[in-house]
Amino acid sequence: MPTVDTLFCSGGICTLDSGATINTAEARVVEAHLAQGNVIVKTSDSDVLTLLSPVRWSSNRSLTLQTDNDIQLFGGISASQGKLIIDNPGHDYQLRKPVNLSAGQNFRVNGEDFTVITSLGQPGSTTGADLQGISGNMSGNYALGSDIDASATSNWNSDAGFYPISTFGDVDPFTGKLDGLGHVIRSIRINRPTFSYIGLFAVLEDASIKHLALEDFQVTGKSDVGSFAGVAEGTTRIAQSCVVGGSVTAKDQSAGAYFGERLQDTEVTDSCILGTSIIANEMIGGMVGLESDGTLTVVKSYAFRLKLLDNDGDPNFIGFLAGGSNAEPPVVSHSLVNYQNASLVPSDVTGATTLRLIALGDLSNYQDASWDISTDPDSNSLWYLDQSYDHPAPAMLRMFDLDLTDFLYDS
Template sequence: NTSNGGFIETSAAHVKIADSAKITTASAMGLAGSWLIDPVDFTIAASGGDMTGAAVNSALTSTNFTIQSTTGAAGTSGNVNINDAVSWSANKLTLNAQNNIHINANLNASGTASLALEYGQGAVAAGNTSNYHLNGAQVNLPAGQNFSIKLGSDGTTTAYTVITTLGAQGSTTGTDLQGINGNLGGNYVLGANVEAIATNTWNAGAGFVPLGNPGAYFIGKFDGLGHTINNLTINRPSTDFVGLFGIAAYNSTVRNVGLINSSVTGSNFVGTLVGQNNVTINNAYATGNVAGSGNSVGGLVGRNNGSISNAYATGGVTGSVSHVGGLVGMNVGSISNAYATGSVTGNNNVGGLVGYNSGGNINNTYATGSISSPSYWAGGLVGFSYGGSTSNSFSGLSTAQMQAQATFTGFDFANTWVMYEGHTTALLRSFMTPLTVSNASKTYDGQAVGVSAFGLPASNIFGTLRHTQLWWHVRRRGQRRQLHGNRPGRSLLQPARLHHQLCRRHTDGEQSQPHPEHQQCQQDL
């Protein structure tokens, strides 16, 4: 029989799938079929959700797998939430949401696996504001045509090329990072972190060739899917429009990417990520140093004519002439929910965040870097501003003020920002990654369990302490009782303040007892 596999649909207001469930649409000779789950809201979580990551892994071994949410009763939002890691090596995983898709844990595809994100399916594409969001997670994909998106019920499916390598010097393949120059109108995602240290010897020391230039703009779409580009070198002191992207224009977007330990040098319009930005940049950051021998030099973007949100830069910025900023050299567009911490040196119009704001709008930002300039037109936040507006933005404050949430009037600490009060300045939630604490032990003394990480007390750690151990017991050792588990445990921190005792079970004797119903021991700390 050479027929393809069939189609299975499971529909209900709420659907739960056991880890042990075995569903297959495999065909002995033909293509695998599909299994569609169609609940109101769907959450993949290690516990407390509709399905675990392990169960999704199992489903994908023999069939394409779709999780679909539909608009339901009051209190539902039509989102798909990924709170537990999923790993698969074959078949397609489709996440279909009436509203948004929230990826809070890694999705790990390999081999011949692929991923499709369909969001905003409860309305047509026109005017639809639904999206997919990466919150400290990465989407790992094999290279090739293995990723697609669809916005709106009547929207078209947009295929992306997955890039996992740097490519060779001068590449124009359209299938690696440098090779994007061969198709500047294409749609690309990073399926892995890209190591770019080889660029420091390319082109007789000039390094990477920026993607896009005055004669050929980058007009495609680029999504890093939470990945980073490491150790990128661009050394072109007599060239304008220098950055990973020289010029990004028209309807292109750049999002969900970080550049770590980069070194970028150019003349005018120089930034680590984009030399001149005319489009939308969201969820992006840079940590390397930038230098320009001309005007409009910034830690992330040289000149911004578009919009920048959820972004930061930490490297030092040096400009020889004018319009030099820790994040953006010259701003004509909008900047929101952003910050810069690097030192900034320039001659004129020098600012910790923006060198020259020409009619642009700046909102919910701050800068902490030192400023060095012989000019009067220099400032901790903005060097010089002509028109436009600046609101809820801060600089020049004491350490105590910068580490106090009350300072940052107008910041959304529930959804966009987070702060470890008294220890850090405001941080962007979308870049916060889970902290795993392994092999921790506690001698039971009748007191609440305290935890610390990187010197922070429990009251300053946000998250839920979860142990994967299923069995707990207490052994009598003289006058002390020590908590044990029958397998190594780990503690995962997820957004929520820790405030209760560690979930525990104990007896007066030597005998082990299972946790009730063999469920995970989980409780807020």
């Protein structure tokens, strides 16, 4: 079997030299061993394990990445049949490119199994094996193995669209984890103007969502309407996730790009909202419509080019983060918002830097907020400021395949 100086393989265990990374040569060695059997790649000490080159395999073998430190999946993973196992208890894993996996029990993180989803499913699905089917197991852990085109939902359920993930006929909360693995769910349609608790999920409770982008969601409900969820309860965490474009409409009240209403504590880190229209009679918020309790903590995130509108021409309780609040003031740090002109400077974002539209493509604004960002397409920074467009574009998480043409600044 092949080997290289920095990676010694024996009996399915490949040990990476101290300070070494998985570059092209090491990746080809790992792929060759995966063709024959399961492979464990581990560091010789407690180094960060960094994968800079993509690793691809088509066998049904498992790849385990093992270290007593963080794991950096910067090169991407693509396994048409195999399984990816992350083994670094007490530490994190970071993405810069998507992880592509086949559907099934093909992702494990520190002993927790995730069901990998690659399809939208059908109306009424409770399989626990597709996006709509998450309704069949509301406490499970899920990961996306590919992008999902949900445009077919516009014709579902007599044009009512996608059914917010919950126990059908009830509003049980989702209490599990959803890891998008750098993927995008596109074009979900939900048109339920007489029902509340409307979003991808009806209710999140002590749940976590990360590495996920929602693009062009068109979501309409009565009250408590958001892209991620109608309501967030318990300690809900959103990390490295974005809502891009689309609209959120509450025919009554409480609409936000992330959540219609938030109860108890919610944490948002390294995330974004870009170009979303948010519409309601009152309680219209960029991130949350109504904060009822607890604290909203926002770190290194942005809300750009939002359209905050009302249904009847008499807006009440509008804010860039929250439309209305009975809770503690948001705790915001190293974050950015933008406004159209001097009369529209948001009043509820103490701790964030306010920018004009023309400044969204200025690298220095992100650097001043201590973001991990670069204009280099080959960098391994978390955020990428793409300067190849004809006009200035805002930053985006590098892991997502998103076209920002509709969100450029053009004077």
